[in-house]
Amino acid sequence: DAMVIQNPRYQVTQFGKPVTLSCSQTLNHNVMYWYQQKSSQAPKLLFHYYDKDFNNEADTPDNFQSRRPNTSFCFLDIRSPGLGDAAMYLCATELAGGQGTDTQYFGPGTRLTVL
Amino acid sequence: AQKVTQAQTEISVVEKEDVTLDCVYETRDTTYYLFWYKQPPSGELVFLIRRNSFDEQNEISGRYSWNFQKSTSSFNFTITASQVVDSAVYFCALSERNYGQNFVFGPGTRLSVLP
Numbered sequence: 001d002a003m004v005i006q007n008p009r010y011q012v013t014q015f016g017k018p019v020t021l022s023c024s025q026t027l028n029h030n031v032m033y034w035y036q037q038k039s040s041q042a043p044k045l046l047f048h049y050y051d052k053d054f055n056n057e058a059d060t061p062d063n064f065q066s067r068r069p070n071t072s073f074c075f076l077d078i079r080s081p082g083l084g085d086a087a088m089y090l091c092a093t094e095l096a097g098g099q100g101t102d103t104q105y106f107g108p109g110t111r112l113t114v115l
Numbered sequence: 116a117q118k119v120t121q122a123q124t125e126i127s128v129v130e131k132e133d134v135t136l137d138c139v140y141e142t143r144d145t146t147y148y149l150f151w152y153k154q155p156p157s158g159e160l161v162f163l164i165r166r167n168s169f170d171e172q173n174e175i176s177g178r179y180s181w182n183f184q185k186s187t188s189s190f191n192f193t194i195t196a197s198q199v200v201d202s203a204v205y206f207c208a209l210s211e212r213n214y215g216q217n218f219v220f221g222p223g224t225r226l227s228v229l230p
Contacts, residue, residue, distance in 0.1 A: 042206060042220035043160070088158055103150070104218065106160035 003027070004107035006091050012113045013081050021076040021110045023091030030097065032074040033104065034066060035090040043090055049074060050096065078112075086114045117142040119209050119221035127227045128197050136192045136224045138207030144168075149183065149190045150208040154223070160206070166190065197228045 005024045013019040023032065031050050035043035047056045049068045063085070065077040078085055088111050092104040118141040128134045140149065151163040164174060166183050174181045178195045194201055207221040 042222050045218065090158075090160060092160075103162055103165050105162060106152075108157065108159040111158065 004091060004093055004105055006089075006107035006110050008110060009108060010111050010113070012115060013078075014115050015083065016080045019078050019081055019112065021078075021089050021091075021112070023074045023076070023107055024072050025091075025093045025107075026072070027093055027095070027105065028071060029093035029095045029105075030071070031094040032068060033092040033094070034064075034074070034076050035092065037088040037090055037109070039087075046076070081112070081114045083114050086112055088112075117144075117147070117209050117211055117219050119207050119219055121205075121207055121221040121224050123224045124222070125225045125227070127229060129229050130199060131196050133193060133195050134197050134226065134228075136194075136205050136207075136226065138190045138192065138221060140188050140190065140207070140209045142209060142211060144211045146211070148210045150210070151181065151190075151192050152206045152208065152220075153203045154206065155203040163192075194226075197226075199228050199230055202226060202228045 003026060007022050011019060011021065031048060033048040034046045036046055037043040045057050046060045046064055047054065047066050063079050065079065067075045074091060076089060088109045090109045091107040094104045120139045122137055126134060145168065147168045149166045153161045153163055164181055171183050171185055180193045182191045190207060204223045204225045206223045208218060210218045
């Protein structure tokens, strides 16, 4: 089935040690999003790609970077994770254009623990 | 700026009861989209429904129904004959314009259905 896949589902890293989370999609959607969700909170948008165009939210820390080497894959890099970066990271995709916004489809998320 | 309010932080019901989750939104746009997502304990956000601002028809899908009223800026979600598997956090979301720009989640309502 077409879907949004996130690997790994659980990631443990050490304080300050760079970590990369990955997202892939078989939906051929042109937009990919990364959200951060902390416990008992709503997802918070970090950034998104519209095709190859990168769009950063104004309050996303510089510690967070993203890469989209092709349509199917998108990576979230956390350069120096702090304890406050422990959260669920959700990837979503959307087929945008034409008749207005479409629906965002989410992956299962990667739960990041920072020791 | 747009805003989504879900006044009910947590709701508990006994199985087979009906339950309504409230969602109130604010936007200055005349064209916008409203969504409901379900987030079970596994963490994945599951898309339930999208409604555009020009379509005020209520919708029913099995045990789920949605009531959209522009006059009160509300998009409420009712689960009929609730089941334990309905236990989850439910998010209402609002998107203005195209491709999820200004996509905002409400704070979520945690629904517990007790056997």
